[in-house]
Amino acid sequence: MRRTSLVAIAAAALAAGALTATSTGVATADPAPFVLRGSVNQLYVLDATPGTALELVDSGNAVVGTGTVDTAGSLAWRELDKGTYTVRTTSGPVESDTATVSDYADPAPAQSFYDGQTLPEGFSYLQTRDGTTLSVNVVFPSGSGPYPTVVEYSGYDPSNPANTRMAQIYTALGYAYVGVNIRGTGCSGGSFRAFEAIQSLDGYDVIETVAAQSWAKFHEAGMVGISYPGIEQLYVAQTQPPHLSAISPLSVIDDTYQGTLYPGGILNTGFAVPWATDRDKQAEPYGQGWEQGMVDGGDTVCAANQDVRLQNPDLLALINDNPFYTKAVGDPISPMLFVHKINVPVFLAGAWQDEQTGGHFPSMLDDFTGTPHLYATMVNGSHTESLSLGVLDRYADFLDLYVARRTPTATKAFVGPVVASSITGVSGLQMPKGLDYSGLSYEQALAKFEAQKPIRVLFEEGAADGQPSGSPLPRFEKSFGSWPIKGAKPTAWFLTSGGELAAKPSTTSPRKARVRSYRADASALPATTYTGSSGGIWAAHPAYHWKQIPAGKGLGWITPPLKKTVVAVGTGSVDLWIRTPRARDTDLEVTLSEVRPNGKEVYVQSGWLRASHRKLAAARSTVISPVHTNRKADAQRLSNKRFTKVRVELFPFAQPFRKGSRIRITLDAPGNSRPLWAFDTISHGERVQVATDRAHRSRIVLPLVAGVDVPKQAPPACGSLRSQPCRTYQG
Numbered sequence: 001m002r003r004t005s006l007v008a009i010a011a012a013a014l015a016a017g018a019l020t021a022t023s024t025g026v027a028t029a030d031p032a033p034f035v036l037r038g039s040v041n042q043l044y045v046l047d048a049t050p051g052t053a054l055e056l057v058d059s060g061n062a063v064v065g066t067g068t069v070d071t072a073g074s075l076a077w078r079e080l081d082k083g084t085y086t087v088r089t090t091s092g093p094v095e096s097d098t099a100t101v102s103d104y105a106d107p108a109p110a111q112s113f114y115d116g117q118t119l120p121e122g123f124s125y126l127q128t129r130d131g132t133t134l135s136v137n138v139v140f141p142s143g144s145g146p147y148p149t150v151v152e153y154s155g156y157d158p159s160n161p162a163n164t165r166m167a168q169i170y171t172a173l174g175y176a177y178v179g180v181n182i183r184g185t186g187c188s189g190g191s192f193r194a195f196e197a198i199q200s201l202d203g204y205d206v207i208e209t210v211a212a213q214s215w216a217k218f219h220e221a222g223m224v225g226i227s228y229p230g231i232e233q234l235y236v237a238q239t240q241p242p243h244l245s246a247i248s249p250l251s252v253i254d255d256t257y258q259g260t261l262y263p264g265g266i267l268n269t270g271f272a273v274p275w276a277t278d279r280d281k282q283a284e285p286y287g288q289g290w291e292q293g294m295v296d297g298g299d300t301v302c303a304a305n306q307d308v309r310l311q312n313p314d315l316l317a318l319i320n321d322n323p324f325y326t327k328a329v330g331d332p333i334s335p336m337l338f339v340h341k342i343n344v345p346v347f348l349a350g351a352w353q354d355e356q357t358g359g360h361f362p363s364m365l366d367d368f369t370g371t372p373h374l375y376a377t378m379v380n381g382s383h384t385e386s387l388s389l390g391v392l393d394r395y396a397d398f399l400d401l402y403v404a405r406r407t408p409t410a411t412k413a414f415v416g417p418v419v420a421s422s423i424t425g426v427s428g429l430q431m432p433k434g435l436d437y438s439g440l441s442y443e444q445a446l447a448k449f450e451a452q453k454p455i456r457v458l459f460e461e462g463a464a465d466g467q468p469s470g471s472p473l474p475r476f477e478k479s480f481g482s483w484p485i486k487g488a489k490p491t492a493w494f495l496t497s498g499g500e501l502a503a504k505p506s507t508t509s510p511r512k513a514r515v516r517s518y519r520a521d522a523s524a525l526p527a528t529t530y531t532g533s534s535g536g537i538w539a540a541h542p543a544y545h546w547k548q549i550p551a552g553k554g555l556g557w558i559t560p561p562l563k564k565t566v567v568a569v570g571t572g573s574v575d576l577w578i579r580t581p582r583a584r585d586t587d588l589e590v591t592l593s594e595v596r597p598n599g600k601e602v603y604v605q606s607g608w609l610r611a612s613h614r615k616l617a618a619a620r621s622t623v624i625s626p627v628h629t630n631r632k633a634d635a636q637r638l639s640n641k642r643f644t645k646v647r648v649e650l651f652p653f654a655q656p657f658r659k660g661s662r663i664r665i666t667l668d669a670p671g672n673s674r675p676l677w678a679f680d681t682i683s684h685g686e687r688v689q690v691a692t693d694r695a696h697r698s699r700i701v702l703p704l705v706a707g708v709d710v711p712k713q714a715p716p717a718c719g720s721l722r723s724q725p726c727r728t729y730q731g
Contacts, residue, residue, distance in 0.1 A: 470540025
C-alpha cells in the first residue's frame, strides 16, 4: 500500500515556513545527544539517554523546567510560553541547539503546507504544524471522484484499517471517509491529554490537509462522529478552518465539569472516571492493540510515534486534583464557552437520558451565536439515539445539503434501517417519512430544509405507532424556533409536609409545620440501574433494575391527578430548604417521574447537588435553571441549626404528562437513577430534614410548553420508552 512520503512532507513544511530547522531537531552546531522538537506551547525531547536529568532554559538563561528522560528516551514539557528554549544536561553540562515554541494564537501555516501533502486511499500519515504525524485511513465510496468528504477525528481508533464501522455508514451515503487518530493515540505521534488545546489546532491541520486533496470535492470537508469524535468537532470547529464545510456533533457535552464529570459537584465514578481510565490506558504505547500489527508489518513511523507516550499526563490525577471548578482547568474543556466561535452550519443531536455523556448538552444551544445555521434534534433514549431513524433522516439531509451540496438522496432509506437494526437488534425497521425533495433543485431543496424550525424534539421514542416496542422511532414530534423554548411557562408545585406537590404554597407557620426527614444512605440502593454490557443497553428492552427507595432512606412528593395534559420541555429546578442536624454537608439526588392512572411509574430525569456547592452563578441562573459556580471559594457548609435553601437542577428533558397522570419527585442520596452513572458520594447515613412551611417554600419548577399536540391514544406501554425505565408505583 502506498504511503505518504514523510521526507516530502517535512520539506514542504520547511518551505512553507511552518517549522524551523531548530524546532525539528536539525542541528546547526555540534549536536547534543538528543533531539528537540518545538511545538505549540510544548517542547519534546526525543532520542535521549533514559535516566538523563535535563533542564529547560529560556532565552533569558533561566531554568523554567526540569525532568528525567523516560525509558523510551523522551521528555515533554507542557504549558510553555511562546519563545526560544534550549535543553541541557545537569551533569556535564551538554546544551542543545535552540528550539522554538509557538503559541496557540499564532497564525496557521501557509496553504502550501497543506497542498504539499498527499493522502492516498487507505492508511497513511499527515503532518501537523509542529512536525507531529497523525495516522489516517481514507476510504472511498463507489464511483469516481472527487467525492464529498467527511472526517472523523478522535482518540478512539478511526484510523485503524480494520475498524470499518463508521466508514461503512458514510461511504454507503456517498462520502469519502477519513478517519484520523488524535495525537498520542493509535499510530499518531505526540503525547496525549484529553481535550488538550493542541488537538484543536491539529484538527485544523487535518481539515485543511484533507480538503487540499484532489479527491475532496469542492476542496472542503465536513466532520462527523458520535460521542468522543462528536465532541472533538466542537474543539476543531472553534479554530475556524477555512475549508471546513459543516459539522455534525452527536451525543456530546456542553460542560465537562458540570455536565458529566462532577454533576452537581459530585464525582461521577460510574462513567466519567472509567472513561478517563480507558483513555489513559489506550494512549499508552501500543495501548489500542492494533498498532502492534502495523509495526509488525513494517510501519516504522507507527513504531517511532509510540516513543512519547510515557510522557502522557495522568488524567485521573488531574481529575482528583480538581474537585472544584477552576477557570484554568475547566474553561478550556467546556464547549459552551467557545462554541460561539463556530462559523459553519451545525447539526447536533442527542438524548436526554444519555447513559454516558449525560444529556446536559442542550444547555449550550443558545451559545451557538456564530453559526449561520444550527439544527438540533433531541429525543428520549440512550447514547446511540443520535443515530436513530428519526434523527438520521434529517441528519442525512443536512450532510447532503451542506457537505455534498446536492439535493438529498434516497440512500438514507436503505442505510438508516441497517444502522438502527445493528444498534438495537430490532429488525424490519423503515425510515420515517421525512421532507420530500422530489423534483427540487439543490437550491430549492436547501431553501425547504432551511425553512424548517431548527429545534426539533422527538417524543416517546420507542413507542411509535405500528412499530415493535422499543424501536428507535418516536411517536410524535414538535419543532421550535429557539432554545430555551420561547414561551415556555415556568410552573411551580410546592412540597407539602404530607408528601403532596400542591399548586399553592403552604400557609402553615414554621412552628406548627411538620418537618420530613430521611437518612442519606447511598449504600441502601444499587449505584446504577443497569449491570449488563454497554452495547446491550441500546437494545429494545434492556434489563433495568430501578429500585424502590427503602423506607426512611428517601422522600417522595406527588401531585394529584392532572386535570389536563401538560408538556414540559427544558431544564427544571427543585428548590429545597434543608437541614442536616449532625452533618455539615450532604449529597442530594432528585428524580422526576410520571405516575400513570394504571399504577405504573415512568422515569423521566434526575439532578444532583452537593449541598456545599449550592452557590449560584446569578447572571446565568433562571427560575427553571439553577447554575452553580462549583468554585472552592464559594463552597459553604450547611448549618446544623437553621434551614438552608439549595436549588437542584433537573437535567434537560421533554415529557408529556397526560391527563390523569401524576408528577412525582423523589429525594435521596445519589445512586439508582442512571444505568452507568455512579457517584463518589459523601452521604453515608446523615439525617436530612426538609422544611415546607410558609417561610421555607420548597418547590419544583418545570417549563410547560403550550401547543404540543399529544396523541389521544393510551400512554406508551410500560417499558417501551427508550431509556425510561418503568416500575409499579409504591407510595
